[in-house]
Amino acid sequence: MTIRSIRFDPAPALEKAATTVHEWYQDRTGAFSAGFWASEPSEIEVKYDEDEFCVLIAGIVELTDASGHVETYEAGQSFLIPSGFTGTWKSVTPVRKFYVVHLPKVCAG
Numbered sequence: 001m002t003i004r005s006i007r008f009d010p011a012p013a014l015e016k017a018a019t020t021v022h023e024w025y026q027d028r029t030g031a032f033s034a035g036f037w038a039s040e041p042s043e044i045e046v047k048y049d050e051d052e053f054c055v056l057i058a059g060i061v062e063l064t065d066a067s068g069h070v071e072t073y074e075a076g077q078s079f080l081i082p083s084g085f086t087g088t089w090k091s092v093t094p095v096r097k098f099y100v101v102h103l104p105k106v107c108a109g
Contacts, residue, residue: 031103036096043090050103052081059095064088 019042023035054061054073061073065087072092073079083104 031105032101034100035098037099038094038096039091040094041091043088046085046087046089048081048083048085050101051083052102053100054079054081055098057096057098059097060092061095061097062088062090062092064090 018040020038021035022037023033025035026033055078056073056075058075060075062070063073063079063081063085064070065085071079
């Protein structure tokens with residue numbers, strides 16, 4: 001089992017906000033991981049190569065896809081961001097979440 005605690009600044013598009021990541025588990029292939037993520041209010045552009053299941057334990061998040069469709073999630077809700085999602089992640093308030101990430105296998109051919 002791999003346990004890592006990382007603190008980094010993702011340089012959000014609209015404002016600068018610190019983000020904290022505690023990766024609790026990553027499998028041997030690196031394709032599956034789980035952990036905790038926290039951020040102050042911010043907005044960043046995102047492009048997901050992975051599938052991510054989120055359980056929001058604090059805060060409000062707005063996800064806006066490339067077509068402009070907005071989904072809002074609040075503490076206590078769970079949601080999945082599918083591989084291929086492109087848009088923005090906005091932490092409207094300070095956000096805390098548990099996450100599980102799966103990187104889909106790329107098929108050759």
